[in-house]
Amino acid sequence: MDDYVIVGGGSAGAVMAARLSEDPSVTVCLLEAGGRGDGIFARVPMAAAAVVPGHVKSGNWRFSTVPQKGLNNRIGYQPRGRGLGGSSLVNAMLYVRGHQRDYDEWAALGCHGWSWADVLPWFRKAEDNIRGADALHGRGGPLQVCDQNWARPINLAFIRAAEQCGYRHNDDFNGPDQEGVGLYQATQFWQGPKRGERCSAAAAYLHDVMHRRNLTVITGAHVTRILVERGRAVAxxxxxxxxxxxxxxxxxxxxxxxxxxxxxxxxxxxxxxADHLRQHDIPVVLDQPGIGANLQDHLDYTMIFRSADTDLFGLGLKATRDLLRAANEWRTERMGHLRSTCAESGGFLKTDAALDRPDIQLHFLVGMVDDHVRKMHWGHGYSAHVCVLRPHSRGTVRLASADPFANPLIDPAFLSDPRDLTTLRKGARRLADIMAAPALARYRGRELYPAGESDAELNAAIRARADTIYHPVGTCRMGSDPAAVVAPDLKFNGIEGLRVVDASVMPRLIGGNTNAPVIMMAEKTAAAIRAERHPARKVDAGLNFA
Structure with a gap:
């Protein structure tokens, strides 16, 4: 028997296991369905381009959605990381916290203790930023955050193109103001023996402490159920x-x-x-309608261009030679193009100047990324993405059967709320203006999927090609209301001894990538658990959930 049993070794689970096991008076067991997350495909940043589409079968659950009515009944793709580190093994490593007002909105929704002032100390605690510490950033934490000093020159052209369209340059999306365009910072080791490697949550927090006597990590462990006895989770x-x-x-x-x-x-x-569980002949332990509801995700539309610039990622003889050269450079020096996040630059923009914060996000990629890299094209090129940051559409996660090895039924219900289509269309027009600006002229070749000029044509293009950019949240919503699945301290409502700590508890999707916020949430919650065990000890700031 262990004091704490953690299910899932992803961005939250890896942090929870590492932080809780710092206390030698407790024992911790971490269960992970995948492997250790320390192989070559986990360590080389650009290897995600092979893992995400499933060209490499390990390290990815490769889920699919149910047919999406708003997307011409297409079945969407939902890659999720499998192994210690979870989706931080396969993401673009972009270090983005979201907008400060997102967290104040959480607090206003009843998630007490999750305002921006409450969460900032935990972002800073997690972070080891190459730029050093200041009021907004941390130094010395486990998660190394670096500048992309290897970014391709085309990124500067993209930023200049955005400036030509009236958008300002922003060199820190996690600074005082999120709005603007610029290079992303990345969760990549910038110092120490792992320099140049992906800094997944497991590499940052877990791998170096797995020798602790009070920590047991079991990989290849597919969890089938949680046992509840007399209203308490016990096993x-x-x-x-x-x-x-x-x-x-x-x-x-x-x-x-x-x-x-x-x-x-x-x-x-x-x-x-309860009704859904009975459909699958599963005995009802607790009727909680909120579980699997409130699914939100960032729907993303892509513009893809061919280019004569062979400095970009591509497919062909020269591209193969460049890849081999880059592989050797990374192997010997941990430098070169394989350090790339692929999504090297981007931005946060408003589709309406009256908005209080950006409502769309851009990702600019130095390759032709089509259908999650599942559709390949010869030659070189680049692509640009735009997504709706705060969708109104709400979907569900449901059981396909009582078989624990059957994948869940995932229905993001993309574009079920018409407001999302309006926002995405406006965002796509702003992105098209940037792509047509003079600064990108020397790189620009044929667009693979021109959308047309009218609203109807652009709507059709979105429905034909848009899909997730990998940020599902909300399916175990936290709050203070009776319908919330977990309380603000992330304890489960209605069952003792059970807590949920991951993106599922977010009441609303934040305006940005979700990895850094999940790590922050785990840092904060692990500290709260330790404070509960040792109430007489001094408690760090930000633990008040009252």
Whole structure:
């Protein structure tokens, strides 16, 4: 029996395991369905271009959505990281916190203790920023954050093109003002023996402490259900190597499997919408309609261009020679093009000047990224993405069957609220203006999927090609209202000894990439758990959930 059993070793689980096991008086067990997350495809930043589309089968759950009515009944793709580090193994490594007002909005919704003032100390605690510490940034934390000093020259042309369209240059999207265009900072090791490698949550927090006597990490452990006895979560059942095993929790079960799999595991455990559970002959432990509801994700539209510039990523003989040269450069010096995030620059813009914060995000990629790199094109090129930051559409995660190895039914319900289509269309027009600006002229070749000029043509293009940019949240919503799945301290409402710590608890999607916020949430919650165990000790700022 362990004090804490953590389900899922992703961005939240890795942090929770590392931080809780700092206390030698407790024991921690971490269960992860994938592997250690320290192989070559996890360490080389650009390897994500092979893992995300599934060209490399390991390290990715490769989920799909149900047919999306708003997207011409297309089945969407939902890649999620599998292994210690979770989706931080396969993401673009962009270090983005979201807008400060997003967190103040959480607090206004009843998520007490999650305002910007409350969460900033935990962002800073996690961070080891190459630029040093200041009022907004941290130095010395586990998560190394660096500047992309290897970014391709075309990024400067993209930034200049945006400036020609009236948008300002912003060299810090996590600074006082998020709005503008610029280079992203990345979660990549910039010092130490791992310099140049991906700084996943596991590489930052977990790999170097897995020797602790009070920490047990079990990989290849597929969790099938949580056991509840007399209203308390007491154990986790998992399968490893074809054998069913159980690990008991003396204090808490901490569910950190992510916005798609945390509700899936809960429903397999008999915790969820009662009618849905009965449809699959699962005994109802707790009727909680909010589990699997409130799914939100960033819907993304892409413009793709061919280019004569062979400095970009491409497919062909020269591109192959360049890739081999870059592989050798990374192997010997941890430098070169394989350090790239691919999405090297981007921005946060408003579709209406009257808005209080940006409502669209841009990602500029130094390659032709078509259908999540599942559709390949010969030659060289670049692509630019635009997504709706705060969608109004709400979807669900549901069971396909009672089989714990069957993938969940994922329905983001993209464009089910017409306001999202309006915002995405406005954003696509702003992106098109930037792509047509003079600064990009020397790079510009044929556009692969020209959308046309009218609203109807652009709407059709969006419905034909838009898909996720990998930020699902909200399916175990926190709040202070009776319908909330978890309370602001992330303890489960209605079951003792159970806590959920991952993107599923976000009440609303933040305006940016979700990895850094999830790490922050885990830092804050781990500290709160330790404070509960040692109330007489001095408590860091930001732990008040009252």
């Amino acid at each position: 986790v059942v998992y399968r490893k190597g074809g054998e069913e095993r159980t690990v008991r929790a003396a204090r808490e079960v901490i569910l950190a499997a992510g916005a798609l799999q945390s509700p899936h595991i809960l429903m397999l455990s008999g915790i969820g919408p």
